[in-house]
Amino acid sequence: MAHHNKEVIYGLYDDETDLMKAVKEAKELHLEIMDVYTPFPVHGLDPILGLAESRLHIAGFVYGSIGTLTAFLGMTWVFTKDWPIIFGGKPMWSVPAFIPITFELTVLFACVGMVITFYIVCGLGPGVTNDYLDDRITDDKFCLAFDTAEVDSAAVKSFLSKTGAEVNQKVL
Amino acid sequence: MSGHVSPIRPPLVTGNKTYHQITEDLISPTERVPSKAWIIGFILSVSVFSVGAFCILWTIWNGIGTWDLNRTVNWGWDITNFVWWIGIGHAGTLISAILLIFRQKWRTGVNRAAEAMTIFAVMCAGLFPLIHMGRIWLAMFIFPYPNTRGPLWVNFNSPLLWDVFAISTYFTVSLLFWYTGLVPDFATVRDRAKGMRKKIYNFLSFGWTGSAKHWQRWEYLSLILAGIATPLVLSVHTIVSFDFATSVIPGWHTTIFPPYFVAGAIFSGFAMVLTLMIITRKILGLEDYITVEHIESMNKVILVTGTIVGVAYLTELFIAWYSGYVYEQFAFFNRAAGPYWWSYFGMMFCNVLSPQLFWKKSWRRNIWITFFMSIFINIGMWFERFVIIATTLARDYLPSSWSYYSPTWVEIGIFIGTMGLFFTLYLIFCRVAPVVAVAEIKSILKTGGNQYVGPDAHHAHADHQKDAIIQKEMLDKDGAGTQAGNPTFTED
Numbered sequence: 103m104a105h106h107n108k109e110v111i112y113g114l115y116d117d118e119t120d121l122m123k124a125v126k127e128a129k130e131l132h133l134e135i136m137d138v139y140t141p142f143p144v145h146g147l148d149p150i151l152g153l154a155e156s157r158l159h160i161a162g163f164v165y166g167s168i169g170t171l172t173a174f175l176g177m178t179w180v181f182t183k184d185w186p187i188i189f190g191g192k193p194m195w196s197v198p199a200f201i202p203i204t205f206e207l208t209v210l211f212a213c214v215g216m217v218i219t220f221y222i223v224c225g226l227g228p229g230v231t232n233d234y235l236d237d238r239i240t241d242d243k244f245c246l247a248f249d250t251a252e253v254d255s256a257a258v259k260s261f262l263s264k265t266g267a268e269v270n271q272k273v274l
Numbered sequence: 275m276s277g278h279v280s281p282i283r284p285p286l287v288t289g290n291k292t293y294h295q296i297t298e299d300l301i302s303p304t305e306r307v308p309s310k311a312w313i314i315g316f317i318l319s320v321s322v323f324s325v326g327a328f329c330i331l332w333t334i335w336n337g338i339g340t341w342d343l344n345r346t347v348n349w350g351w352d353i354t355n356f357v358w359w360i361g362i363g364h365a366g367t368l369i370s371a372i373l374l375i376f377r378q379k380w381r382t383g384v385n386r387a388a389e390a391m392t393i394f395a396v397m398c399a400g401l402f403p404l405i406h407m408g409r410i411w412l413a414m415f416i417f418p419y420p421n422t423r424g425p426l427w428v429n430f431n432s433p434l435l436w437d438v439f440a441i442s443t444y445f446t447v448s449l450l451f452w453y454t455g456l457v458p459d460f461a462t463v464r465d466r467a468k469g470m471r472k473k474i475y476n477f478l479s480f481g482w483t484g485s486a487k488h489w490q491r492w493e494y495l496s497l498i499l500a501g502i503a504t505p506l507v508l509s510v511h512t513i514v515s516f517d518f519a520t521s522v523i524p525g526w527h528t529t530i531f532p533p534y535f536v537a538g539a540i541f542s543g544f545a546m547v548l549t550l551m552i553i554t555r556k557i558l559g560l561e562d563y564i565t566v567e568h569i570e571s572m573n574k575v576i577l578v579t580g581t582i583v584g585v586a587y588l589t590e591l592f593i594a595w596y597s598g599y600v601y602e603q604f605a606f607f608n609r610a611a612g613p614y615w616w617s618y619f620g621m622m623f624c625n626v627l628s629p630q631l632f633w634k635k636s637w638r639r640n641i642w643i644t645f646f647m648s649i650f651i652n653i654g655m656w657f658e659r660f661v662i663i664a665t666t667l668a669r670d671y672l673p674s675s676w677s678y679y680s681p682t683w684v685e686i687g688i689f690i691g692t693m694g695l696f697f698t699l700y701l702i703f704c705r706v707a708p709v710v711a712v713a714e715i716k717s718i719l720k721t722g723g724n725q726y727v728g729p730d731a732h733h734a735h736a737d738h739q740k741d742a743i744i745q746k747e748m749l750d751k752d753g754a755g756t757q758a759g760n761p762t763f764t765e766d
Contacts, residue, residue: 141297142716153487153490161499177347179419200430202436206439206509209502209503210442212502217450224491227642228480230481231476233484234484240482242294
C-alpha cells in the first residue's frame with residue numbers, strides 16, 4: 103500500500119453476508135471500491151469484487167522448474183565433468199540416484215520462491231508497517247473502504263449507513 | 275464458508291461462539307500473565323534441556339567414545355532418537371497439508387499447534403546426526419559447496435545425503451508454511467496490543483492489513499504449499515527409511531520400509547499431537563475449539579496407521595520366513611527372541627495391540643484413554659526404531675563381534691535433553707502465538723459452529739447471535755432442530 107495520504111471513508115459490517123451484499127450493491131451503483139478488509143478469507147467475495155485469479159501458481163511452477171534443473175544439471179556436472187568418481191561400480195551418470203535430491207530441490211525452490219513472491223507482491227515483510235483502517239478488522243468487523251478522491255463522499259456515506267455499516271473516516 | 279454440510283456432521287466449534295469471542299478466547303492466553311502450571315512446566319523443561327546441553331557438550335569435548343557405540347553397533351540411541359523425532363515431526367505437515375487438500379475442516383482446530391510441534395521435533399531430530407558426526411565443527415561438509423578441497427563434492431548417490439536434503443527442505447517448507455499462517459493472527463494480536471507489545475507484533479505481522487487481494491493470494495499460497503508439501507512429507511520418511519533399506523544388513527534390506535516408515539511416522543506424530551493437545555486444551559481452556567470430535571478424528575487416524583504398521587510387522591516376519599534366506603530369518607528370530615526381546619515385545623504391544631482399543635467408539639472419545647494411549651504409542655514407536663537399529667546391529671554376521679549394547683548416561687542425557695528442548699520451545703510458542711489458528715477457525719464458524727450445524731443448531735438464516743438465541747428458544751419449545759443452510763429434516 104503506497105502512502106498517498108488518502109482520505110478514506112469506510113464502513114464496518116458485523117457479518118460477511120452483509121458485506122457481500124453491500125459489495126454487490128456498490129458494484130451495481132458503480133461506486134469505485136478502494137478495498138475490502140476482512141478478518142478471514144471470505145469465500146465468494148473475489149468474483150463479486152472482480153478480483154482476477156492469482157498467478158502465484160505460475161510463479162511456483164517456474165521456481166520449481168529452476169530447482170529441478172539446478173539439482174539435476176548440477177549433480178550431472180559434478181559427477182560427469184568436475185569430479186567423476188565411481189561409487190560401487192555404478193555409472194558416473196546414475197540418474198535414478200539423482201531423483202530424491204532433484205525432487206527435494208524442486209519443492210524447496212518452489213516453496214521458498216512462492217513465499218518470497220507472495221510477500222513482495224502483497225507489500226508485506228519483516229519491518230514493513232502498513233497503515234490500516236481499524237483495529238477491529240482483524241477481530242470481527244468486515245470493512246468496505248472507498249477513496250474520497252474517487253467517489254462522492256456524501257453518496258458513499260449514505261450508501262454505507264443504508265446497507266447497515268458503521269461509517270468512519272480516516273486518512274491513510 | 276460455502277458448500278453443503280452434512281446434517282450428521284458434528285460441530286467443530288462449540289459454545290455458540292461469535293467472531294469476537296473466538297478472538298478473545300484464542301488470543302487472550304498470549305496476553306495473560308503466565309499461569310503457575312506454565313511456569314513450573316517451563317522451569318522443568320529448561321532444566322531438562324540444560325542436562326541435555328551438558329551431555330552434548332560432553333560428547334563434543336570428549337568424543338563419541340563417551341557413548342556405548344562399538345564396532346558393529348555404530349548406530350545406537352542417537353539414530354533411534356533421530357528417526358523417532360523425525361517421525362513425530364510428520365503430523366504437523368500431514369494435518370496442515372494433506373488434510374487441507376482433503377478438505378477436512380477439523381484440521382483448523384489443531385493445525386497450528388501441530389505445525390509448531392513439527393518444527394520443534396525436526397530441530398530435535400536434526401541435532402542427532404550432527405553430534406553423531408563426532409566433529410561437529412566440520413558439519414558444513416555435508417552441504418555441496420565450492421570448496422578448497424578440490425573442490426571435493428558430497429556423494430549424491432548416498433541416502434544419507436538425500437536425508438540432508440530431505441530434512442532441510444522439510445524444515446524450511448514447514449517453517450514458511452507455519453509462519454505464513456501465523457501472519458494474519460499476529461496482526462490480530464497486534465491490533466489488541468499496546469506499547470512495546472504492539473511494536474513487536476507489528477514486526478511479526480509483516481504489516482498485514484487483511485485486504486481481500488492479500489487473502490486471495492494467501493489462500494492460493496496455502497493451497498499450493500499444501501499441494502507440494504504433501505509429496506514432500508511422504509518423501510521425507512521414505513528417504514529416512516532408505517538409510518536402512520539401501521544397506522545390505524539383514525532386517526534392513528527390505529522394500530517394505532518406505533510405506534511402513536511413513537505410516538509409523540504419521541502414527542507417532544498424531545500420538546504426540548494428542549499428548550500435547552489434551553494438555554493444551556485443558557490448561558488454556560480451549561475445549562470449545564479442540565473438541566472430543568477432533569480427538570476422535572485423530573484417534574481414527576491412529577487406528578488406521580497403527581494397523582498399517584502392524585500389518586507391516588507381520589509382513590516382514592512372513593517374508594523373512596518365506597524368503598528362505600537364513601540371515602534374514604535369524605535377524606527376525608533374534609529381534610523377537612534374542613537378548614532384546616523386551617524391546618520387540620514393547621513395540622508389538624504398544625504399536626499393534628493397544629491401538630486396537632480404538633475400534634470402540636466410547637474409548638476413542640475418552641480423554642484419559644486417549645492420553646495414555648498417546649504416551650504408549652510414542653514409547654512403542656521409540657522401541658520400533660530401537661529394534662530396527664540396535665537389535666539388528668548387535669548381532670552381526672560374525673558371532674565373535676556380537677555384543678550387548680546399552681546406552682551410557684551421556685546418551686540417555688542427550689535424549690532426555692531433546693525432550694526438554696522440545697517442551698521449552700512448545701511452551702514459548704504457547705505464550706507468544708495463538709495455539710489455534712484464529713482466522714481459520716473464524717472461516718469455518720458458519721459451517722462448523724454448533725449454533726449452525728449439529729444437533730443444537732438454530733434456524734437457517736440465523737446470521738446474528740440475537741436472532742439465533744430467539745430462535746433457539748422457539749425451537750426448544752417445539753423440540754425440533756434444523757440445520758443452517760441445509761434442507762430441513764423433520765419426521766412427522
